[in-house]
Amino acid sequence: MKSQFTILLFVFLASAITLVSAQQNVTALFPEAEADNNICKGKTPTNGLQNRNGSCSDTVQGEIPDVDHMVSSLIVEPANGCNLPAFTNFTVKISTIGIVSGFFDDPTSQYYTFPQVVDKETGNIFGHSHVTIQQLNSTTLAPNPKLFAFFKGLNAPEEDGLFSQVVGSAANNGLPPGEYRICSMVASFAHQPTIMPVAQRGSQDDCIRITISDAKKKRKVSNKKRKA
Numbered sequence: 001m002k003s004q005f006t007i008l009l010f011v012f013l014a015s016a017i018t019l020v021s022a023q024q025n026v027t028a029l030f031p032e033a034e035a036d037n038n039i040c041k042g043k044t045p046t047n048g049l050q051n052r053n054g055s056c057s058d059t060v061q062g063e064i065p066d067v068d069h070m071v072s073s074l075i076v077e078p079a080n081g082c083n084l085p086a087f088t089n090f091t092v093k094i095s096t097i098g099i100v101s102g103f104f105d106d107p108t109s110q111y112y113t114f115p116q117v118v119d120k121e122t123g124n125i126f127g128h129s130h131v132t133i134q135q136l137n138s139t140t141l142a143p144n145p146k147l148f149a150f151f152k153g154l155n156a157p158e159e160d161g162l163f164s165q166v167v168g169s170a171a172n173n174g175l176p177p178g179e180y181r182i183c184s185m186v187a188s189f190a191h192q193p194t195i196m197p198v199a200q201r202g203s204q205d206d207c208i209r210i211t212i213s214d215a216k217k218k219r220k221v222s223n224k225k226r227k228a
């Protein structure tokens, strides 16, 4: 009984400490951010271009949906962990709920230029999604986000509740052999990440990992096996 109480007390204290230490004093840390967008004074404003040097945006966050209209995604194709042949086109299909898809402004001139907008009729955010694929060269260090093997905006509306995108280019069918991570990356109308009403929730996005194998090598191995 006594030890159970001690454990309970310990758990309570630990969670209280976590809460306190996780909460930072914004006024003390970032006084210019706290003082209502003074943070952008004297800095390069975000002006609709994608400024690779960084910039400062004073666009407000905008309309936030209620908890029954939060965004959620699932990559339904290809299957997580599957093995696909190299240099062969394949299709990524993503189920996304909580979004009115097909809405994106011009990313070369209107990037982050207006707030998130919620559709009055459905209660869902106007927006779009993306497929981003990176080769995973390490299992212990996060990949460099400037490097990607495939990227495509899913600007067209979902069909039967799914975004669909062929992975391939005019130069290359599919992808070269390797380990890859495929992620969805959902966005509002003006390309900002979707803003949700509560912090504790499921993820807006999904990622899977797949292996792309050299089809010819595989065939050689199985031929060898057959001979042996």
Ligand SMILES: *[C@@H]1O[C@H](CO)[C@@H](O)[C@H](O)[C@H]1NC(C)=O
Residues within 6 Å of the ligand: 025, 026, 027, 028
């Ligand atoms: C946060 O920091 C500001 C400025 O240093 C101070 O005035 C304020 O009392 C602090 N707030 C809390 C909750 O500690």
Ligand SMILES: *[C@@H]1O[C@H](CO)[C@@H](O)[C@H](O)[C@H]1NC(C)=O
Residues within 6 Å of the ligand: 051, 052, 053
């Ligand atoms: C980014 O910085 C480089 C180097 O200072 C400069 O040449 C370039 O014009 C800047 N780009 C923008 C969009 O401000």
Ligand SMILES: *[C@@H]1O[C@H](CO)[C@@H](O)[C@H](O)[C@H]1NC(C)=O
Residues within 6 Å of the ligand: 134, 135, 136, 137, 143, 144, 147, 148
């Ligand atoms: C992984 O390594 C390959 C081959 O060197 C390279 O082309 C690719 O950009 C790297 N990807 C990442 C995310 O580091």
Ligand SMILES: *[C@@H]1O[C@H](CO)[C@@H](O)[C@H](O)[C@H]1NC(C)=O
Residues within 6 Å of the ligand: 089, 166, 167, 168, 169, 170, 172, 173, 174
């Ligand atoms: C693979 O997809 C790319 C991009 O859509 C396309 O250009 C190419 O013709 C496709 N290849 C085949 C074999 O269908």
